[in-house]
Amino acid sequence: MSMKIERDQRRFREIVRGKIRENLRKYITRDEMIGRKGKDLVSIPVPYLDVPHFRFGRNGNGGVGSGEGDVGTPVGQGGDAEGGQGQAGSDPGAHVLEVEISLDELAAIMAEELELPRIEPKGAANIQQQKSRYTSIRRTGPESLRHFRRTYMQALRRQISSNSYIPERPRVVPIQDDRRYRSWQTTIEPEAKAVAIYMMDVSGSMTDEQKEIVRTEAFWIDTWLSSQYDGIEVQYIIHDAAAKVVDEHTFYHTRESGGTRISSAYRACIQLIDAKYSPSDWNIYCFQFSDGDNWGEDNEQSITLLRDRLLPAANQFCYGQVESPYGSGEYLKALETAFGHKHEKLVLSDIENKAGIYESIKLFLGKGK
Amino acid sequence: MAIITYDPLPDTLAAYQGAIEENARSYGLDFFPTIFELVDADQLNAIAAYGGFPTRYPHWRFGMEYERLSKGYHYGLQKIYELVINNDPCYAYLMSSNSLTDQKLVMAHVYGHCDFFKNNAWFSHTNRKMMDDMANHGNRIRRYMERFGQEEVEEFIDCCLSIEDLIDIHAPFIRRRREEVGKDRFPQADAEDPLPPPGKFRAKDYMDRYINPPAALAAETERLRQKREQQEHFPSEPMTDVMLFVLEHAPLKPWQLDVLTILRDEAYYFAPQGQTKIMNEGWASYWHSTIMTQRQLLPEEVIHYCDHHAGTMATSSTRLNPYKLGIELFRDIEDRWNKGRFGKEYEECDDLTARAKWDTGAGRGREKIFEVRRIHNDLTFIDTFLTLEFCRQHKLFKFGYNGRADVYEIETREFPQVKEQLLFNLTNAGRPRIRVVDGNHKNRGEMVLEHAYHGVELKADYARDTLANLFKLWKRPVHIVTVLENVPTTLSFDGSEHTSKSQQAAADIKRK
Incomplete structure (x- = not known):
C-alpha cells in the first residue's frame, strides 16, 4: 500500500514554515524561547491551520457535561473547552499545534526573512581540519586497539547468560566473539574561528524590561551566528561602573545596580581580545547593549577606546541602545557625533521596545561581515 | 478501481474473526462482508488522517492530521484502536501492535458499526462503493494538480472546504425542487411585458359584471403578479445546499466544477457519520461489550478488557463521551422496554416508588433497540429517549461560558435545560x-x-x-x-x- 501521506505532511510543513515566516516578529519577541535553549529543537506553536467555516462564537458556546459539582463550578478555561459538543472529535476546534523546529532551521528562516547575508569569514578561513577521535566500539579491529575492559565485560555477560559463570570461582575467559576494539570517527573541525562578545549594561537605570529586550536580542543574534560558524565562541561581559567577564547563565540572569562606566566594559573586552582572540585569526563580533546613560566624563574615554582599539580589531561592533524611562540616552548621540552615521564597522541601533528587536537584528546582522 | 491489496489476516486473528462474526450474527446483527486489515501504527495513523481512505486526494490538512495523530501516538497521548469504513464490503483496520484481547474487542466493536452502517436509515443513501470512488476522486484531483498546478487546485479546494458544511443533510430523503441545472442563470431582466389579462369567463355584456366581478379580477391579477415575482426571485426558495447553489450558478471552470462536485459528494457521504456519532459508537460499544462478556472473554483477559473498555468510556466534564452516552442510553432503553417502562400508563404514574419498582415483564428490550438503531439519528435519539431519570443518574449538567471570569461553568442541572442544550448542540451538527x-x-x-x-x-x-x-x-x-x-x-x-x-x-x- 503506497502512502502518500508524506507528501501531504511535507506540504503542511511548507505551509507552516510560511506561517512562521509571517509571524516571525512574534516569535522573535517572545522570550520563553530562551528558556528552551540548550535543546536543539524548539517547539513553536502554530495556530491549528483551520479552513474557515461559519461557526458559533464563544458567547453561546455552551454544552452538556457530566460529573459532580454545583451550579457555578468552573469546568474549563475559556480557551480550551471548545463547545462541548456531543460530537467529540467531529470538530477540530481551536487546537494549538506545536511544530518542532531546530534552531538552525529557525535561523535559516530568520535569515531568509530578514534577508541576512551569509557571513564571509576571515583568518585561517575555509581550512577544515580532519581529526580522528576514538569514540566508539567495534567487534573487529587491530589487536593494538583492543578494549580490555569491554572485552572482559562482554565475556562476563556471556558467561552469566550461558550459566557457566561460577561466583565462587570467578574466572572470566574471553573468546573471539567477546573481543571489542576501539574505533575512531573522523570529524571535520572548522578552522574559521569566531567569537561573539556581548556587553551588557546592568546598572540601576536598566529596568527588567530592558534587560529582557537585550537578552532576547542577544539570543537571536547568537542563534544566527552559531548557524554561520561551527563552534563559535561566546563571551559575556556585564558592567555597571566596573565590568566583569561572566558565564552565559550569569549574563542572562544578573540584576545589579550602580553607576555606569561604559569604558570599563570596553577595557574588559580589549583584555579578552588581547589575551585570547588575535584579530588576525579571529572573526570578532562585539555587541554592546545599554540604555545610553553613561557617566558624562566617561564618554570621551569610551570613544577613544572604541576608535583606537575595538573598531580596528572587530569585524563589526554593534551598539544597541534600549530606550529607558530613566536614562538620558545620550551615549548614542555621542557615538553618532564621533563616528557619523555611516561608519564601516560600527552599527548603531535604537531599540524602542520589544517590537524593535526585529528591526535591530536586521540592522546588526544585515551587513554580512 | 480499488488498487489496494490486502494481506489476509494471520491464522489466529482470522479464526477469531470467524468466531466473532458468528457471535455477532447469532445476536441478529446484519452486516456487509467485513474485511480486516492488519497495519502498523504509522499506516493506521496515515489512513485515519485520510478519513479512512488511503487513496484520497492530496491535501495539506491530511498531512496536518497525520502529524497530530502520529505525535500523539509517539508521545503516548492517544492511540487509535479501530477504524472502519462504511462501504460494501466494510473495511476495518487493526493495529498490529495491539494485544490479542484488544483485537477481539475491536473486531466485536467493528461488527456493531457495520451493522449500523447497513441498517440505519440515515446511511441508506450513502455511497457503498466509496472506497472505489474515493480512489477515483483522488486520481481526478491529482490529474488536475498536474495540469493546473498544485497551488491553484489546492487553493480552490480550500475555498470549497469553507462551505463544505453548508449542505442539506435531509436532501437525500426529500425532493425539494425540480432540477434547475441548465436553467438561465439570471432570468430575463427585461421581462417587462405586461401581464396577460386574467382569464375571463365568456358572458353576455349585461351579465359580465356578475360572472366576471371586477373585484375577483383584480384579486386574480394580483395573485398572478405575486406568483411571477416569486418566480423571478432567485433562488425561488431559500436554499440550504449552498454548495449545490454555487455548483449550479457560480462561474467556474470545468475542472473546478468537478472538484466542487467531488467535495460535495464526500461531504454528503460523511454527513450521516456526524449525525449519528452517539448512536453509532453507542451501538458498537453495546455489542463489543455484549459479545466480549458473554462469548469471547477468557478469564485471564478480563482485567485487560475491563481496563480498555473503561478507558473508552471515560468522561470529561466538558465533553460528553459519545461512546459512554450511547451505550448507556441503549442499555437504558433495553431495560425500560424489558420492564415495560413506557407508554401512557407509565408516563402518567406519579408514584415514585411504583415507578422505581415498575416491571411488567414485557421483555421487549432487544427488539426495541434494534428498531431504534434502524430509524433514529442522534437528534431524535436524544429527543425521544433521554429521560429525567437518566439525566439524574448520569449527573448531566449544562455548562456555559462566563465571560467575566473567562471560564466555562456549570449553569444548571435542571432536566429541561440540559436536554435542550444537548439537542441544540446536535441540531445541524452543532453548526x-x-x-x-x-x-x-x-x-x-x-x-x-x-x-x-x-x-x-x-x-x-x-x-x-x-x-x-x-x-x-x-x-x-x-x-x-x-x-x-x-x-x-x-x-x-x-x-x-x-x-x-x-x-x-x-x-x-x-x-x-
Missing part, C-alpha cells in the same frame, strides 16, 4: 443554519446568505474569512445576514474589503 436567500442581490449578481439566528452568534472572524473564500468561488460580492452583539448585521465582502452594516442596512435587504 449554524445558513441558507442562500438571494443569488442576484440588487440585480448585480451578489449573493446573500442568511443565518437563522436562534440566540447564538457567529464567530465573526471566521465568518469574514469564510465570506472571503466564498467570494473566490462566486466572484461577485457576498453577504451574510446575521446578528452580532445583539444587533442585526450584514457582513459583506466585495473582493477587496470587508464591511459590516448593522440594523438599518439589514432591514433594507429584508424589505427587498
Whole structure:
C-alpha cells in the first residue's frame, strides 16, 4: 500500500514554515524561547491551520457535561473547552499545534526573512581540519586497539547468560566473539574561528524590561551566528561602573545596580581580545547593549577606546541602545557625533521596545561581515 | 478501481474473526462482508488522517492530521484502536501492535458499526462503493494538480472546504425542487411585458359584471403578479445546499466544477457519520461489550478488557463521551422496554416508588433497540429517549461560558435545560443554519446568505474569512445576514474589503 501521506505532511510543513515566516516578529519577541535553549529543537506553536467555516462564537458556546459539582463550578478555561459538543472529535476546534523546529532551521528562516547575508569569514578561513577521535566500539579491529575492559565485560555477560559463570570461582575467559576494539570517527573541525562578545549594561537605570529586550536580542543574534560558524565562541561581559567577564547563565540572569562606566566594559573586552582572540585569526563580533546613560566624563574615554582599539580589531561592533524611562540616552548621540552615521564597522541601533528587536537584528546582522 | 491489496489476516486473528462474526450474527446483527486489515501504527495513523481512505486526494490538512495523530501516538497521548469504513464490503483496520484481547474487542466493536452502517436509515443513501470512488476522486484531483498546478487546485479546494458544511443533510430523503441545472442563470431582466389579462369567463355584456366581478379580477391579477415575482426571485426558495447553489450558478471552470462536485459528494457521504456519532459508537460499544462478556472473554483477559473498555468510556466534564452516552442510553432503553417502562400508563404514574419498582415483564428490550438503531439519528435519539431519570443518574449538567471570569461553568442541572442544550448542540451538527436567500442581490449578481439566528452568534472572524473564500468561488460580492452583539448585521465582502452594516442596512435587504 503506497502512502502518500508524506507528501501531504511535507506540504503542511511548507505551509507552516510560511506561517512562521509571517509571524516571525512574534516569535522573535517572545522570550520563553530562551528558556528552551540548550535543546536543539524548539517547539513553536502554530495556530491549528483551520479552513474557515461559519461557526458559533464563544458567547453561546455552551454544552452538556457530566460529573459532580454545583451550579457555578468552573469546568474549563475559556480557551480550551471548545463547545462541548456531543460530537467529540467531529470538530477540530481551536487546537494549538506545536511544530518542532531546530534552531538552525529557525535561523535559516530568520535569515531568509530578514534577508541576512551569509557571513564571509576571515583568518585561517575555509581550512577544515580532519581529526580522528576514538569514540566508539567495534567487534573487529587491530589487536593494538583492543578494549580490555569491554572485552572482559562482554565475556562476563556471556558467561552469566550461558550459566557457566561460577561466583565462587570467578574466572572470566574471553573468546573471539567477546573481543571489542576501539574505533575512531573522523570529524571535520572548522578552522574559521569566531567569537561573539556581548556587553551588557546592568546598572540601576536598566529596568527588567530592558534587560529582557537585550537578552532576547542577544539570543537571536547568537542563534544566527552559531548557524554561520561551527563552534563559535561566546563571551559575556556585564558592567555597571566596573565590568566583569561572566558565564552565559550569569549574563542572562544578573540584576545589579550602580553607576555606569561604559569604558570599563570596553577595557574588559580589549583584555579578552588581547589575551585570547588575535584579530588576525579571529572573526570578532562585539555587541554592546545599554540604555545610553553613561557617566558624562566617561564618554570621551569610551570613544577613544572604541576608535583606537575595538573598531580596528572587530569585524563589526554593534551598539544597541534600549530606550529607558530613566536614562538620558545620550551615549548614542555621542557615538553618532564621533563616528557619523555611516561608519564601516560600527552599527548603531535604537531599540524602542520589544517590537524593535526585529528591526535591530536586521540592522546588526544585515551587513554580512 | 480499488488498487489496494490486502494481506489476509494471520491464522489466529482470522479464526477469531470467524468466531466473532458468528457471535455477532447469532445476536441478529446484519452486516456487509467485513474485511480486516492488519497495519502498523504509522499506516493506521496515515489512513485515519485520510478519513479512512488511503487513496484520497492530496491535501495539506491530511498531512496536518497525520502529524497530530502520529505525535500523539509517539508521545503516548492517544492511540487509535479501530477504524472502519462504511462501504460494501466494510473495511476495518487493526493495529498490529495491539494485544490479542484488544483485537477481539475491536473486531466485536467493528461488527456493531457495520451493522449500523447497513441498517440505519440515515446511511441508506450513502455511497457503498466509496472506497472505489474515493480512489477515483483522488486520481481526478491529482490529474488536475498536474495540469493546473498544485497551488491553484489546492487553493480552490480550500475555498470549497469553507462551505463544505453548508449542505442539506435531509436532501437525500426529500425532493425539494425540480432540477434547475441548465436553467438561465439570471432570468430575463427585461421581462417587462405586461401581464396577460386574467382569464375571463365568456358572458353576455349585461351579465359580465356578475360572472366576471371586477373585484375577483383584480384579486386574480394580483395573485398572478405575486406568483411571477416569486418566480423571478432567485433562488425561488431559500436554499440550504449552498454548495449545490454555487455548483449550479457560480462561474467556474470545468475542472473546478468537478472538484466542487467531488467535495460535495464526500461531504454528503460523511454527513450521516456526524449525525449519528452517539448512536453509532453507542451501538458498537453495546455489542463489543455484549459479545466480549458473554462469548469471547477468557478469564485471564478480563482485567485487560475491563481496563480498555473503561478507558473508552471515560468522561470529561466538558465533553460528553459519545461512546459512554450511547451505550448507556441503549442499555437504558433495553431495560425500560424489558420492564415495560413506557407508554401512557407509565408516563402518567406519579408514584415514585411504583415507578422505581415498575416491571411488567414485557421483555421487549432487544427488539426495541434494534428498531431504534434502524430509524433514529442522534437528534431524535436524544429527543425521544433521554429521560429525567437518566439525566439524574448520569449527573448531566449544562455548562456555559462566563465571560467575566473567562471560564466555562456549570449553569444548571435542571432536566429541561440540559436536554435542550444537548439537542441544540446536535441540531445541524452543532453548526449554524445558513441558507442562500438571494443569488442576484440588487440585480448585480451578489449573493446573500442568511443565518437563522436562534440566540447564538457567529464567530465573526471566521465568518469574514469564510465570506472571503466564498467570494473566490462566486466572484461577485457576498453577504451574510446575521446578528452580532445583539444587533442585526450584514457582513459583506466585495473582493477587496470587508464591511459590516448593522440594523438599518439589514432591514433594507429584508424589505427587498
